[in-house]
Amino acid sequence: MSLDAFISQIEKNKAALVARLAEAVAIPSVSGDAKYRKHVFEMADWMKAQLEKLGATASFQPLGKQMLNGEEIDLPPVIFADLRAKTDADKKKTILVYGHFDVQPALKSDGWDTEPFELVHDEKTGRLYGRGSTDDKGPILGWLNVIEAHQQIGLDLPVNLKFCFEGMEESGSVGLDECIYKNKDGFFQGVDACCISDNYWLGTKKPCITHGLRGVTYFKLHISGPGADLHSGLFGGVVHEPMTDLFQIMSRLVTPQGEILVPGIKELVAPLTDEERKRYEVMEFTIKDMDDATGSSTTISDEKESVLMARMRYPSLSLHGIEGAFSAPGTKTVIPAKVVGKFSIRLVPNMTPKAVSDLVVDYVNKEWAKIGSKNKMVIEGDPDGGKPWYADPNHWNYAAATKATEKIYGVKPDLTREGGSIPVALTFSEVTGKNLLLLPLGRADDGAHSAPEKLDLDNYLRGTQLLGVYLHEVAASKA
Ligand SMILES: C[C@H](N)C(=O)N[C@@H](Cc1c[nH]cn1)C(=O)O
Numbered sequence: 001m002s003l004d005a006f007i008s009q010i011e012k013n014k015a016a017l018v019a020r021l022a023e024a025v026a027i028p029s030v031s032g033d034a035k036y037r038k039h040v041f042e043m044a045d046w047m048k049a050q051l052e053k054l055g056a057t058a059s060f061q062p063l064g065k066q067m068l069n070g071e072e073i074d075l076p077p078v079i080f081a082d083l084r085a086k087t088d089a090d091k092k093k094t095i096l097v098y099g100h101f102d103v104q105p106a107l108k109s110d111g112w113d114t115e116p117f118e119l120v121h122d123e124k125t126g127r128l129y130g131r132g133s134t135d136d137k138g139p140i141l142g143w144l145n146v147i148e149a150h151q152q153i154g155l156d157l158p159v160n161l162k163f164c165f166e167g168m169e170e171s172g173s174v175g176l177d178e179c180i181y182k183n184k185d186g187f188f189q190g191v192d193a194c195c196i197s198d199n200y201w202l203g204t205k206k207p208c209i210t211h212g213l214r215g216v217t218y219f220k221l222h223i224s225g226p227g228a229d230l231h232s233g234l235f236g237g238v239v240h241e242p243m244t245d246l247f248q249i250m251s252r253l254v255t256p257q258g259e260i261l262v263p264g265i266k267e268l269v270a271p272l273t274d275e276e277r278k279r280y281e282v283m284e285f286t287i288k289d290m291d292d293a294t295g296s297s298t299t300i301s302d303e304k305e306s307v308l309m310a311r312m313r314y315p316s317l318s319l320h321g322i323e324g325a326f327s328a329p330g331t332k333t334v335i336p337a338k339v340v341g342k343f344s345i346r347l348v349p350n351m352t353p354k355a356v357s358d359l360v361v362d363y364v365n366k367e368w369a370k371i372g373s374k375n376k377m378v379i380e381g382d383p384d385g386g387k388p389w390y391a392d393p394n395h396w397n398y399a400a401a402t403k404a405t406e407k408i409y410g411v412k413p414d415l416t417r418e419g420g421s422i423p424v425a426l427t428f429s430e431v432t433g434k435n436l437l438l439l440p441l442g443r444a445d446d447g448a449h450s451a452p453e454k455l456d457l458d459n460y461l462r463g464t465q466l467l468g469v470y471l472h473e474v475a476a477s478k479a
């Protein structure tokens with residue numbers, strides 16, 4: 001009965017919930033750009049105030065400074081917050097919730113029809129457009145919405161909650177691991193299980209719960225030569241061109257079929273078992289789901305299982321961009337003097353960022369020697385990148401999330417592994433020694449990291465209900 005009251009209260013709060021998300025989206029908390037850093041701090045203040053308004057005891061954990069684009073700047077603080085149930089708190093379980101309040105960069109010219117930092121509700125489609133709507137402001141506000149609705153209907157929380165919210169996730173979670181390890185015997189004591197809502201359904205219709213994440217390691221390939229940008233009419237054919245060298249090296253990393261060409265990488269991947277393959281066979285998923293998510297028909301394979309495994313259990317190498325390349329409209333005939341190619345590799349069990357980073361650096365140096373260029377090349381690896389994470393789904397935490405999904409959506413969720421990375425997931429598992437679950441709110445076509453990003457209003461509301469019901473199922477489960 002009281003759970004039904006909670007579910008209806010979320011419906012009643014619809015306008016206020018959208019307004020709360022609009023306030024959060026309006027703060028452009030882009031962590032990867034020094035110019036926006038003050039807004040990440042503003043967002044941290046906003047989140048802390050929201051938590052305190054709901055009765056949580058919240059504190060900032062300072063992380064010190066970082067170097068960004070040659071500038072030393074302050075890192076945004078991590079927020080730790082504690083909210084204990086009003087009654088029988090000592091007998092109730094404690095769930096640790098993680099999320100991030102920073103976002104990816106967004107410019108209207110990237111392909112948005114609306115201002116990225118203004119939440120726009122398209123009444124026709126029911127979509128809420130705005131940077132961070134699905135990654136990860138909508139989901140973290142989902143938890144606040146749950147607490148508020150409980151208080152409004154006079155229902156005590158079924159569990160105690162601990163929150164760890166950061167503002168650097170989109171930029172490698174700088175400083176977070178250290179901060180968590182430092183508080184292992186303090187704030188992180190007494191946790192019974194962990195939950196993160198920061199990934200997506202496999203398609204657009206069916207919810208999922210997630211028990212794995214790929215890791216990531218990022219590379220920057222610097223090539224320089226001429227003392228300044230040159231006129232290609234005067235110097236083309238005369239000098240070694242940094243961009244030509246860069247294309248040579250970049251094209252030796254991965255094939256158009258997605259095969260990673262760096263020797264030794266494939267050998268690190270945990271072998272596929274028959275039992276695991278069967279899991280992909282039973283997943284309710286079609287190539288059309290992936291086409292809907294990408295807005296195209298461009299999957300490398302036409303076989304469902306291969307597409308799923310490419311996303312969840314094999315590594316991938318993606319080329320992201322080139323700093324210093326001419327990219328404006330027009331036909332400027334320039335030879336860029338210095339270019340930086342950026343690429344990353346998504347990691348799966350049993351790969352480590354260090355092993356992969358070493359293999360790539362070694363390979364790139366050898367390929368560079370074959371080119372015979374007089375330019376200068378430096379390959380910057382990332383041995384501390386994010387490790388992959390994998391959890392046992394045969395646990396009461398997963399059973400609770402499954403029951404909650406059945407209650408809210410009327411279907412058994414898919415059990416997935418996510419292709420993206422949340423490096424801190426592994427840290428939480430190690431520090432608490434407890435089970436960790438990923439419980440996503442958004443759909444595959446939300447456009448996370450892309451343009452435009454959206455969260456369907458239905459996912460925001462039902463997702464909030466899901467998080468609340470999950471907490472009640474956790475309380476009801478026998479640990
Ligand atoms: C899955 C999560 N919502 C996410 O988007 N994670 C990022 C983490 C990251 C790593 N480098 C920069 N951001 C991702 O998977 O790209």
Ligand SMILES: [Zn+2]
Nearest residue numbers: 100135136198
């Ligand atoms: Zn995220």
Ligand SMILES: [Zn+2]
Nearest residue numbers: 135170448449
């Ligand atoms: Zn993200």
